[in-house]
Amino acid sequence: MFIQPKSIDGLKDALKILKENNIPISVIGRGSNLLIPDEGIRGAVIQFGKGLDHLEVDGDQIKVGGGYPLVRLAAIISRDELSGFEFAGGIPGSVGGAVYMNAGAHGSDISKVLVKAHILFEDGTTEWLSNEEMKFNYRKSVLQDERKGFCIEAIFQLEKGHKEDILAELKKHKDYRRETQPWDYPCAGSIFRNPLPNHAGKLVEDLGLKGFQIGGAKISEMHGNYC
Numbered sequence: 001m002f003i004q005p006k007s008i009d010g011l012k013d014a015l016k017i018l019k020e021n022n023i024p025i026s027v028i029g030r031g032s033n034l035l036i037p038d039e040g041i042r043g044a045v046i047q048f049g050k051g052l053d054h055l056e057v058d059g060d061q062i063k064v065g066g067g068y069p070l071v072r073l074a075a076i077i078s079r080d081e082l083s084g085f086e087f088a089g090g091i092p093g094s095v096g097g098a099v100y101m102n103a104g105a106h107g108s109d110i111s112k113v114l115v116k117a118h119i120l121f122e123d124g125t126t127e128w129l130s131n132e133e134m135k136f137n138y139r140k141s142v143l144q145d146e147r148k149g150f151c152i153e154a155i156f157q158l159e160k161g162h163k164e165d166i167l168a169e170l171k172k173h174k175d176y177r178r179e180t181q182p183w184d185y186p187c188a189g190s191i192f193r194n195p196l197p198n199h200a201g202k203l204v205e206d207l208g209l210k211g212f213q214i215g216g217a218k219i220s221e222m223h224g225n226y227c
């Protein structure tokens with residue numbers, strides 16, 4: 001079953017029916033960090049996308065739905081001369097997926113800008129979790145284990161910047177990504193967290209595994225940590 005809720009209430013209704021019928025639930029955003037097995041996913045897959053992609057700008061704070069595309073958000077807030085989200089310019093996920101993963105790049109991540117996240121738990125209850133309560137760490141949040149739930153919206157604190165500087169920063173990140181990361185194929189993003197101070201891509205490359213393929217899944221020829 002593939003479900004694309006049109007609203008938060010629609011999402012809650014779907015969740016209730018699925019729980020009542022004991023149907024396993026998986027949530028996805030834009031699928032930019034997923035490798036789906038050939039046999040597919042059993043049960044219901046709920047995609048956070050259109051319908052969960054509202055955006056409100058209030059001064060230098062923004063409230064945005066979990067289904068909003070991160071790349072579009074980074075571009076659109078530059079219009080309002082808001083700075084702080086430049087790091088997300090080339091990350092092809094959704095806001096909800098980024099909150100769940102504490103997505104980041106270029107020395108910043110979601111934890112640096114998030115004020116609070118609105119979480120829907122599987123039992124149908126919702127709660128706003130503060131930045132501290134989200135227990136962010138390197139590509140980690142509390143949603144991954146301790147408090148499994150779905151990010152339906154988030155509030156971010158940004159600061160006033162200059163449009164030209166923000167656009168230049170976004171372009172710099174975009175150009176860097178185009179040179180170093182695979183954009184021409186469907187891509188599941190990075191496979192491993194970096195075992196700092198090492199880099200997973202370098203370790204995979206040193207093992208001679210760039211281009212290694214099993215079935216339809218292949219380690220990128222361009223970057224050892226991309227699949």
Ligand SMILES: Cc1cc2nc3c(=O)[nH]c(=O)nc-3n(C[C@H](O)[C@H](O)[C@H](O)COP(=O)(O)OP(=O)(O)OC[C@H]3O[C@@H](n4cnc5c(N)ncnc54)[C@H](O)[C@@H]3O)c2cc1C
Pocket residue numbers: 026027028029030031032033034048066067090091092093094095096097098099100101102103104105143149150151152181182183187188189190
């Ligand atoms: C070319 C490329 C470059 C990338 N570069 C970066 C990078 O620089 N930095 C970085 O951090 N990541 C990067 N990624 C990985 C990916 O874009 C991010 O991890 C992104 O945050 C995933 O969001 P998504 O919506 O696509 O999530 P999905 O891939 O759909 O799902 C990933 C996980 O998040 C969960 N999830 C999704 N939405 C929600 C939600 N609303 N609530 C709760 N859980 C949810 C899913 O259940 C799943 O476990 C890159 C990927 C690609 C393909």
